[in-house]
Amino acid sequence: xxxxxxxxxPVGPYKHLVSERAVSGETMLLNMGPQHPSTHGVxxxxxxxxxxxxxxxxxxxxxxHTGIEKNMEAKTYLKAEVMTDRxxxxxxxxxxxxxxxxxxxxxxxxxxxxxxALRVILTELQRISSHLVWLGTSGLDLAxxxxxxxxxxxxEIILDIFEMVxxxxxxxxxxxxxxxxxxxxxxxxxxVRNFIKIxxxxxxxxxxxxxKNPLWLDRMVGIGKLDAATALQNGVTGPMLRACGVNWxxxxxxxxxxxxxxxxxxxxxxxxxxxxxxIVRVQELRESLKIVEQALNKLPMGPVRSDNRKFVPPPRSxxxxxxxALIHHFKLWTEGxxxxxxxxxxxxxxxxxxxxxxxxxxxxxxxxRVHWRTPSFDxxxxxxxxxxxxxxxxxxAILASTDIVLGDIDR
Amino acid sequence: MDTRxxxxxxxxxxxxxATYEEFRGEVHVFINVGxxxxxxxxxxxxxxxxxxxxxxxxxxxxxxxxxxxxxxxLTSLTQNLxxxxxxxxxxxxxxxxxxxxxxxxxxxxEREIMDMFGIxxxxxxxxxxxxxxxxxxxxxxxxxxxxxxEEPQFTFNFDEIDVRKPYAKE
Numbered sequence: 198x199x200x201x202x203x204x205x206x207p208v209g210p211y212k213h214l215v216s217e218r219a220v221s222g223e224t225m226l227l228n229m230g231p232q233h234p235s236t237h238g239v240x241x242x243x244x245x246x247x248x249x250x251x252x253x254x255x256x257x258x259x260x261x262h263t264g265i266e267k268n269m270e271a272k273t274y275l276k277a278e279v280m281t282d283r284x285x286x287x288x289x290x291x292x293x294x295x296x297x298x299x300x301x302x303x304x305x306x307x308x309x310x311x312x313x314a315l316r317v318i319l320t321e322l323q324r325i326s327s328h329l330v331w332l333g334t335s336g337l338d339l340a341x342x343x344x345x346x347x348x349x350x351x352x353e354i355i356l357d358i359f360e361m362v363x364x365x366x367x368x369x370x371x372x373x374x375x376x377x378x379x380x381x382x383x384x385x386x387x388x389v390r391n392f393i394k395i396x397x398x399x400x401x402x403x404x405x406x407x408x409k410n411p412l413w414l415d416r417m418v419g420i421g422k423l424d425a426a427t428a429l430q431n432g433v434t435g436p437m438l439r440a441c442g443v444n445w446x447x448x449x450x451x452x453x454x455x456x457x458x459x460x461x462x463x464x465x466x467x468x469x470x471x472x473x474x475x476i477v478r479v480q481e482l483r484e485s486l487k488i489v490e491q492a493l494n495k496l497p498m499g500p501v502r503s504d505n506r507k508f509v510p511p512p513r514s515x516x517x518x519x520x521x522a523l524i525h526h527f528k529l530w531t532e533g534x535x536x537x538x539x540x541x542x543x544x545x546x547x548x549x550x551x552x553x554x555x556x557x558x559x560x561x562x563x564x565x566r567v568h569w570r571t572p573s574f575d576x577x578x579x580x581x582x583x584x585x586x587x588x589x590x591x592x593x594a595i596l597a598s599t600d601i602v603l604g605d606i607d608r
Numbered sequence: 609m610d611t612r613x614x615x616x617x618x619x620x621x622x623x624x625x626a627t628y629e630e631f632r633g634e635v636h637v638f639i640n641v642g643x644x645x646x647x648x649x650x651x652x653x654x655x656x657x658x659x660x661x662x663x664x665x666x667x668x669x670x671x672x673x674x675x676x677x678x679x680x681x682l683t684s685l686t687q688n689l690x691x692x693x694x695x696x697x698x699x700x701x702x703x704x705x706x707x708x709x710x711x712x713x714x715x716x717x718e719r720e721i722m723d724m725f726g727i728x729x730x731x732x733x734x735x736x737x738x739x740x741x742x743x744x745x746x747x748x749x750x751x752x753x754x755x756x757x758e759e760p761q762f763t764f765n766f767d768e769i770d771v772r773k774p775y776a777k778e
Contacts, residue, residue, distance in 0.1 A: 210742075214734060259739035267748055271755050302632055429658045429685070432713030445685050539631045542662065542681050542692060553662050555679065570662035570681070578716045607739060 206243065214255050215245045224252055231260050235338045235593045238603030240577075242592070249588045254581045261607040269567040273533030274300050274374065277564060282368040284569060285605035287330050290316075290323035290359075291547045293372040298453060299543040299554035300374040303536045306508050312376035312501045313455040317492045318389065319362070319371065320454075320545075321485040325396075326355040327548035327600075328478050328485075332403060335475070335597035339416050344406055351399055358388050375509035376502030386493065393490050400482050408479070417472035421583045421595035424469055431582070432575035435550025436477045437599060441469035447546040459491045471598040478600070481548075508534045533562035540566075549573050549600055573605040609635060613689060616655055620647060636692045641704055644695050648680065648710045657682040657691065660707070663717035665725045669751040675699035676727060680707070697727060706732045724749035 206226040208219055218224045230241040239260035245253040265284060269277040281292040294316055301308060308316075333348030356366040362381045363371040371378050407413045423433070425441045438445055446463040448456040464480035466473035503509045506525045515522035536558030544553035550572030559565035576599050584592050609617070613635055620626040624643040629636045639647050651657040662681040669675060674696030682691050697704060706729040707714040718729045719738040726747035729735070737744065746753055761769045 210736070259737075259741070262739045264748060267755060305632070430712045432660055432711070432717075434659075443685065450688050540636070540666075541632055541634060542690075544661065551661060553681070555662060555664055555681070557666060566666045568662065568664040568679075570664075574716065575713055578713065 211243065211255060215253050218247070218252070219245050223247075229589075229592075231257075235596065237334060237596070237601060240601070240603055240606075242596075244589070244592075246589070249590075251584050251587055251589060251592060254584045254592070256577055256580060258577070258603070258606050261603045263608070265608045266567050266569065269564055271563065273562045274536060274564060275529070275533055277567070278373070279368075279370050282370055283604065284608060285547065285549070285552075285571065285573070285602045286367060287327040287602050288323055288547050288549070288552075288605075289367055289369050290319045290371065291327075291545065291552060293370060294320050294454065295543065295545045295547070295552045295554050297372045297374050298545060299541060299556040300536070302541045302543050303539065303556050303558055304374070304508060304534065306375050306505060307503055308376055308454075309500045309503060310455070310497045311380075311499045314492050314496045315377055315381060315501065316372055316454050317456065317459070318489050318496070319359070321488045321492070322355050322358060322389070322392075324485045324548045325482055325489075326352045328482050329355075331478060331548075331597075331600045335594075336407070338593050338597045339413065341407065341410075341413070344403060347399070347402065347406075351396065354388075354392050354395075358385070358392070361385060361388060373502070373509070375505060376500070380501045386496075389489065389493055393486060393493070396486055397483070400479065404479060407475075414472065416591075416594050417475060417598070418470060420471045420587065420591050421598065422468070422470045423579065423583050427582060428469075428579065431579040433550070433579050434575065435547070435572050436474055436481065437550065437576050437579075439464065440466045440473035440477045442467040447544055447551060451544075453545060456488075458495075459488045461485075461488050461491075471594050474598040474600075535560060535562050536564070542570075544570070547572055549602070549605065550576060569608055571605045571608065573599075573601040573603075577601050577606055610689060612687060613691060616651070616691065619650075623647075623650070634690070634692060636694050638694050638696065641695055641697060641701075644678075644680070644693065645705050645707060645710060647693060648682075648707055651682055651691065651693075652710055655684060655689075656686045657684045657689075659683040659685060660711040660713050660717075661690070663707075663714060663721070665721045665727060665749075667725060667749065667751045669699075672699040676702075676725060678704055678721065678727070702727050703730055704728070705730050708733060723747065726750065 224245050224247045227244045227246055229244055230236040231239040241257040243255040243257060244251055265280045269280050278296055281296040282289045284292050329348040329352045333345035336344030359369055360366045363369040423441050425443050428438050428441050444463055444465045449463050461484045464477045466477050510526050510529045511522035516526050538558060538560040540557035542553060542555050544551050552572055553570030555568035556564055557566040584595055609630060617628050617637060620637055624639055624647055627638045661683045664679050666677045676697040678695040678697060680693040704727060706718060718732055721727055723737045723740050724747055759769050
């Protein structure tokens with residue numbers, strides 16, 4: 198036992214980040230994480246504390262680094278997509294969408310309207326499920342256990358829909374360059390309609406539990422204030438940015454996948470505190486549901502994949518009768534398709550903010566460089582600025598409100 | 609190209625001797641290492657490019673001149689415009705001035721590039737590795753850094769490979 202004892206954290210490597218008082222030993226350096234339930238994954242925060250008050254917070258990331266960018270360079274464009282699910286494991290459909298849109302932009306590939314509409318429906322359902330996990334775990338962090346159970350109950354319905362369309366609950370890889378994997382089954386519409394029917398009442402339930410709950414307000418109002426200028430300087434995007442009064446949503450400002458056809462609002466708050474972020478996300482639940490309903494109502498019939506055989510494999514039925522189809526199938530699943538020697542940057546609005554993909558081709562069948570501009574990375578980097586002067590307990594509320602996913606940060 | 613972007617590119621060409629490329633509606637402006645901070649400040653202050661959306665690098669090994677490109681993806685929220693600045697860096701001169709004074713978000717992004725590509729950012733306020741462990745050797749996203757793989761074991765050579773395979777044994 199004697200060799201396992203508490204270790205004091207040496208100030209040495211952090212000298213330039215902590216205050217003078219830490220060097221003289223007046224304040225304490227405390228490790229929070231990496232194994233801590235409210236860090237939402239393996240995140241280590243090094244806190245400089247004066248009693249209960251946070252003087253400095255130094256996030257230490259990389260515990261979940263899996264080298265996805267490097268791995269993608271070794272796979273063909275089609276196979277590399279499997280890695281994208283594993284990035285932000287709360288937003289699998291959104292990651293797929295970001296990646297396939299980048300590939301489609303690089304090789305200039307058209308997507309049929311039915312596939313676009315399906316992409317919108319599933320991405321918005323994913324946004325709802327991601328926000329539900331955020332709401333549930335934030336509640337858990339602030340000791341509201343029941344909300345967690347309710348949120349996961351509704352998330353289960355969405356995951357069942359994902360299983361229905363793709364065979365997988367989380368690692369879906371459902372969107373493919375040029376469309377989607379295959380058409381949705383007949384039960385899909387009824388399942389989504391059922392969700393649309395029950396979910397608004399469920400949001401009312403969450404709001405009845407939390408929005409005017411004095412304990413919830415006490416923990417959130419005025420905590421972790423972020424102003425718009427600091428947010429932009431630090432690259433903060435998504436609901437966190439919209440909570441400080443900046444109306445910036447890529448679905449509205451740079452519509453992709455046919456978002457311009459749907460009528461929805463972008464919730465914006467001005468306070469910039471933890472409570473404002475909560476309000477923005479809860480309103481986004483309702484807006485996303487509106488988009489799902491509209492997209493489902495005018496879901497067009499037709500093919501769900503492009504018929505450009507240089508990029509999209511032919512259907513199974515053609516392989517048996519057409520020699521050309523067989524060759525295309527063979528070439529696409531062995532060598533893969535080639536992309537031009539050029540680079541593009543394509544971004545979508547993930548539940549956390551701007552999810553960008555920098556994709557560079559070298560004229561071969563594998564990406565030369567893939568970089569993921571992940572929203573959680575920048576949203577976390579601002580935390581050291583907004584927790585100063587707050588109590589350790591407030592740090593939990595602030596961290597929950599940033600809605601970080603460590604898989605998204607460490608890649 | 610958007611007329612507003614055209615004007616901006618023209619000024620960059622005159623002021624910083626920049627060249628540009630266009631691909632699928634995106635504008636990539638090439639800028640010298642020495643002028644990147646000025647160019648970023650100019651875009652932020654004069655043209656409201658207030659968000660540094662992404663910052664990354666590409667390795668063109670074995671090419672040495674330039675070996676890397678540093679990429680700055682800028683977004684203007686008020687004008688709804690995007691522009692990409694690319695800075696070629698030679699393999700023998702791996703030093704780039706830091707952009708943290710223009711955009712604070714560059715702090716972590718530059719640490720990531722430092723960690724993954726081994727490019728030094730001069731006057732960076734916090735030059736530590738960010739994703740890899742502190743004592744890690746090498747820079748994983750460089751093209752001369754091997755990906756590594758697991759040796760497949762077959763019936764005839766299972767034991768032979770098992771001896772040297774790096775996993776925990778009883």
